[in-house]
Amino acid sequence: RLLECLSRSIGKHLSRRVPRRHDQGNNLYFDKIQAVAAGRERRMCVRWPPNDAKDSKDPVEAIEAEIDSRSNRLLELQINKLNGVSGLRARAMLRGIAFCSVLECISLSGSMLGDEVVVPIAELLVSQGCALRFLDLTKNNLTPIGAKKLSGALTDNGSLETLCLNNNRLGMQGVAGLAKCLQTNVTLRSVKMSQCGLHDFGVELLLESLRFNSTLTDLALDYNFETSEKCLNEINKKMKDRRKKHVIRKAPPGLPPVARGLLPIEPGSGSAVSVSEIYEQAAKELESMVVTGMNDVLTIDASGSLLPGRHLSRTLMLIPRxxxxxxxxxxxxxxxxxxxxxxxxxxxxxxxxxxxxxSNNRLTSFAATELGKSLKYNVTLTNLSLAGNVLIGDGGAVAIAQGVRAAFSPLESKKSENTLDRKLDGTGVEKEDKKSLEVKRSASKLICLDLSDCDITDNGCRMLVKLLRE
Structure with a gap:
């Protein structure tokens, strides 16, 4: 009864004190942040059919105008079931995407646009600083001619990760071109070619290309009824083994309640192991897993392992490698x-x-400040989650936002490039590599930043709104 009364009184105290401080900032500035983000999403995306069904414009002219007006900031192009459009009109409609240096997603599923639509997409893929990561050409009447054009562009591309070519008659020549492309491509993670009329010889070409490709982890060849089950099983087995090889997942160590501090090795035995030693052993296991798969690993997942920083430091030293x-x-x-x-x-x-x-890692404001400084030079990061680190506060959140902004401000970016040159001096990086790094850096975008439950007050929200608008 005493514990119940205490919990009630503490609950009343928290309901009076804590939400008042957090809700004060949320009521004033949270709606502004959400409104700015929602407006930015509308400006960065072109979708057809639009949400407004009353629009009576010609779809080709409307889409072409939207692409031309947002070429510098377009992130997503989604056109579904645009029927009745010839290949030449579709090519003219999409000619503006060759100048969209930040475009990351193109989805033309079910539009039946033909091989001509591949021409502007190929121009985008071979352009310098291309940021395209997702391409969906499902059910677009592609033939071996279009597949060969696309595979030729993918040979020189260094950004695309997912390619969907389902329900297209690619033919033997198209599959041969894609297989040759996979031998040299180092960024594709997923390729889907279901219902493409593949034969056993085409699947054997794809299997041969996997000998030279170490990054592809998903190759979907479902509903190709002219392919034998033996070839499909061999592909599925190879992909399953490769996914295990590319993902390192460390389960949390089995621990007793922390208050007890000791864990018996065997029930009934007098020997015991301290919790610190168990943490150290789990960290060593994670380190050995990273060392073993260093050249092939794509994902490291140690969620909820409760490992302290001093035990994880050796593993973190291996991340750059x-x-x-x-x-x-x-x-x-x-x-x-x-x-x-x-x-x-x-x-x-x-x-x-x-x-x-x-998230939930006891990061302090000083650590968040250093993280914000590193974001000035990072060229690949798109999603960053720092939720639940209540010690970050206003200073850490503003420092991270300043680091994100520095990549887009001309003055700050010039200073960052000079600092980057100093960092790269003496590291063996050639001038051409520096130029490619600068080009890649100019196309880098942090799309998602999560600062939930980081103890941000009114002043912090005000600064975030200002930085977001800039």
Missing amino acids: CGHLVELRLPGNAIGEAAGLWIANCIELHPSLKHLDL
Whole structure:
């Protein structure tokens, strides 16, 4: 009864004090932030059919005008079931995407536009600084001619990760071109060619190309009824083994309640192991897994492992050497300030990291400030989650926002490039590599930033609104 009365009184106290401080900032500025973000999303996306069904304009002219007006900031182009449009009109409609340097997603599913639609897409794929990551050409009447044009562009592309070619009659020549492209492409993670009329010889060409490709983890060849089940099973088995190889997932160590502090090795035995030793052993297992798959790993997931920063530091030192790493998930650990600085140094010049989750990790304002400085030089990160780190506060949140803004401000970017040259001096990086890094840096965009439950007050929200508008 005493505990129940205490919980009631504490609940009343929290309902009077804590929400008042947080809701004060939310009521004043949260709606503004959401409104700015929603308006930016509308400006960065072109979708057909539009949400407004009353629009009676010619769809080709309307889409062409939207692309031309948003070419510098267009992120997503989604056109579904645009029937009755000839190939030449579709090519003219999409000619503006060759100048969309930040475009990341193109979806033309079910539009039946033909091979001519591949021409502007190929021009975008071979352009310098291309940022396209997702391309969906499902059910578009593509023939071997269009498939060969697309595969030729993908040979020189370094950004596309997902390619969907379902329900197109690609033919033997088209599959042969795609198989040759996979031998040299290092960014494609998923290729889908269901209902494409593949034969056993085409599947064998794809299997042969996988000998030279180490990044592809998903190759879907379903509903190709002219292909034998033996070939499909061989492809599925190879993809399954490769997915296991490319993903490192560390389960949380089995621990007793922390208050007890000891864990018996065997029931009934007098020997015991301290919780710190169990943490250290789990960190060593994670480190050995990273060392083993360093050249092939794409995802490292240690969610909820409760590993302190001092035990994770050796693993974090290996992150820059994982050249193909795309996703690093470390939520629910106890990284703290020191390991947060290690992470900031790791992501500064990492060549491929796109998703970083550091939620609920006891990061401090100083660690967030160093993380914001590293964001000035990072060229690949698109999603960053820092939710639940209540020690970040206003200073850390504003520092991260300033780091994001510095990539787009001309004065700040010039200073950052000079600092970047100093950082690269003496590291063996050639001038051509520096130029390619600068070009890639100019196309880098952080799309999603999560600062939930970071103890941000009115002043912090006001600064975030200002930085977001800039």
